[in-house]
Amino acid sequence: MFTHFKVKKGKTHxxxxxxxxxxxxxxxxxxxxxxxxxxxxxxxxxxxxxxxxDIITDILNYSKQSGILEINVNGFYNERLYFDFxxxxxxxxxxxxxxxxxxxxxxxxxxxLGNEKNSGDIYTMGIKLxxxxxxxxxxxxxxxxxxxxxxxxxIFYTYNSxxxxxxxxxxxxxxxxxxxxYTTLRNSxxxxxxSEIIESFYQAKQYHLEYKGYSTTTKxxxxxLRLYGNFISPDKTEVEGWGIAANNYPxxxxxxxxxxxxxxxxxxxxxxxxxxxxxxxxxxxxCVFYILPEVFKERIVNKRYDLSLNTVVKGGTYEVPLYYxxxxxxxxxxxxxCHNEFRVEYDPEFDDEPVDRTLENAISQxxxxxxxxxxxFGIDIDLLxxxxxxxxxxxxxxxxxxEKYYFFQxxxxxxxxxxxxxxxxxxxxxxxxxxxxxxxxTAYILYERQLNxxxxxxxxxxxxxxxxxxxx
Numbered sequence: 249m250f251t252h253f254k255v256k257k258g259k260t261h262x263x264x265x266x267x268x269x270x271x272x273x274x275x276x277x278x279x280x281x282x283x284x285x286x287x288x289x290x291x292x293x294x295x296x297x298x299x300x301x302d303i304i305t306d307i308l309n310y311s312k313q314s315g316i317l318e319i320n321v322n323g324f325y326n327e328r329l330y331f332d333f334x335x336x337x338x339x340x341x342x343x344x345x346x347x348x349x350x351x352x353x354x355x356x357x358x359x360x361l362g363n364e365k366n367s368g369d370i371y372t373m374g375i376k377l378x379x380x381x382x383x384x385x386x387x388x389x390x391x392x393x394x395x396x397x398x399x400x401x402x403i404f405y406t407y408n409s410x411x412x413x414x415x416x417x418x419x420x421x422x423x424x425x426x427x428x429x430y431t432t433l434r435n436s437x438x439x440x441x442x443s444e445i446i447e448s449f450y451q452a453k454q455y456h457l458e459y460k461g462y463s464t465t466t467k468x469x470x471x472x473l474r475l476y477g478n479f480i481s482p483d484k485t486e487v488e489g490w491g492i493a494a495n496n497y498p499x500x501x502x503x504x505x506x507x508x509x510x511x512x513x514x515x516x517x518x519x520x521x522x523x524x525x526x527x528x529x530x531x532x533x534x535c536v537f538y539i540l541p542e543v544f545k546e547r548i549v550n551k552r553y554d555l556s557l558n559t560v561v562k563g564g565t566y567e568v569p570l571y572y573x574x575x576x577x578x579x580x581x582x583x584x585x586c587h588n589e590f591r592v593e594y595d596p597e598f599d600d601e602p603v604d605r606t607l608e609n610a611i612s613q614x615x616x617x618x619x620x621x622x623x624x625f626g627i628d629i630d631l632l633x634x635x636x637x638x639x640x641x642x643x644x645x646x647x648x649x650x651e652k653y654y655f656f657q658x659x660x661x662x663x664x665x666x667x668x669x670x671x672x673x674x675x676x677x678x679x680x681x682x683x684x685x686x687x688x689x690t691a692y693i694l695y696e697r698q699l700n701x702x703x704x705x706x707x708x709x710x711x712x713x714x715x716x717x718x719x720x
Contacts (some may be wrong), residue, residue, distance in 0.1 A: 280412050288414045289376055289403045300387060300495075301404065301418025303428055307333075307436040315437075316365065319373065321406060321416035329406060329415065330365040335441060338433065342443045345426045348375065349449055361406075369410035375402040375422070385419075387498075391505075394498035396421055424495045431472045447473070457501060462508045464492060466500065475500050479511065487511060524563045524680035529554035533561060536573045537682055538674040541616035548624050558625060564684020566639050571625075573683055574617045575632050576690040581611050581671070586696040591668045603672035610671045636694055639687040643695050656692050663689050 301322050308316040313335040320328045340359075347355030358374030377399075384395035402422050406415035430446050433439075450473040456465045461482030466475045475494045479487040492507055494500035532553045535544035547553045557570040585592065592607045605613075621627040640646055642655040656663050667682075667689050669675075 284412055284414060285405060288405060288417050292403055292419050296385060296419055300424060301420045305429055305433045310437045322418050324416060327416055329371060331361045338441060345430050346443055346445045348422060349426045349446060369408050371415060372407045372409060375404050377402050390498045390502045394501055396498055421496065427473050435471060455497060455500060457504050459505045459508045464504055521679050529557060530678055532557060533570060534676040534678045536570050537678050538670040538676055539577060539610055539613045539617060540674060541613050541620055545620050561683045563680035565641060566684040566687045568687060571621050571627050572634060573686055574614060574621060575629050575634050576686050577614045578629060580690060580693060581614060584697055586693060588664055588668060592671045605672055605674060607671060636687060636690040639691040642688060643691060
């Protein structure tokens with residue numbers, strides 16, 4: 249059961265059962281608490297994060313109207329908090345959230361959770377409103393003119409009153425915070441307890457947006473009370489495979505316009521690819537890209553290979569001879585793939601199914617490709633001196649770190665997300681930008697290797713330095 253307090257002079261906490269505490273005897277402790285919380289607020293306000301925080305609540309061991317409440321702020325696994333609860337306690341939490349949402353002047357800003365099961369320490373969760381703070385919060389992925397006013401935001405914290413310290417804190421928008429706590433609690437065990445005040449507050453929020461001929465009309469999901477919408481094209485038909493979800497209007501509008509741009513770009517990409525396929529030996533390109541030496545050699549011997557590919561593969565940003573692909577794989581697969589190593593290294597201890605082709609087999613087959621180039625065309629891949637670092641359109645200093653991230657790492661469209669798939673699972677099909685993307689990916693990995701060597705150099709662990717020292 250939660251332990252909830254109210255003081256004799258001035259109610260500052262919500263409560264389920266009351267314990268009277270002498271105000272004067274707790275005055276010093278209250279001051280210490282306020283100082284601790286204010287320090288955390290000042291720290292967050294001086295360095296606001298790029299993302300609004302998140303909180304997940306869950307109900308464990310639920311039986312006969314009671315169980316354990318789990319609170320997880322920002323996904324920190326080792327800092328989850330656990331409290332005994334009854335359904336009466338959940339009802340009081342819902343009432344507390346209602347007051348925060350309606351922003352009643354005299355509504356309590358804290359909720360005392362009581363003794364945490366693992367430590368026995370007494371915890372409070374609460375918020376500090378940022379009313380009176382001028383300016384807006386510009387979240388990284390919102391447009392600057394849509395930023396949320398700071399007055400709509402708050403600092404959420406869990407406070408350990410036993411040790412006088414902040415457990416976890418985060419910066420959030422009040423409406424987003426209330427919805428998240430409420431819906432994760434309500435859905436955790438499908439408890440038959442709802443707040444009509446909270447439900448109706450969010451259900452009333454509907455929007456219609458239009459951009460470059462596309463439109464969406466949002467609906468509120470009954471499950472998480474977030475905004476959801478489909479995309480309607482300029483010809484008034486629904487765009488299949490595209491949708492949007494958002495917590496609030498700034499997020500919705502920014503994401504809507506961003507996805508519209510992606511739809512337009514995707515349509516253009518598909519038209520380009522279809523046109524490219526008409527006049528291109530895509531099967532031979534696929535053989536080299538996916539490292540399929542037997543099929544590749546058979547196509548050459550039977551004169552089904554387009555010899556112009558030895559001069560250039562057209563279509564992408566960088567147009568290069570097809571044998572550059574084999575050279576690129578030779579450099580990539582026999583060296584450090586940096587943080588992409590896990591994508592090609594099958595681990596029978598953790599992977600459920602064995603891969604179609606191991607990394608070792610892919611390297612062996614790429615060596616066969618090298619023999620084919622040399623035997624049938626006189627092209628010695630090992631003697632090729634290709635400076636892949638020139639394929640650096642999306643690398644610093646030609647691109648910002650953010651642009652580099654979106655091009656190479658962004659999920660699900662970044663090059664990292666797909667380009668190594670064929671090593672373990674060769675498919676054969678290619679598109680117009682595959683070869684060019686491999687050139688850029690090779691430049692990217694070489695760039696990352698250089699950065700890693702610089703870091704090792706600073707730590708005195710550079711392989712070159714180690715060799716030099718060992719020879720002295």
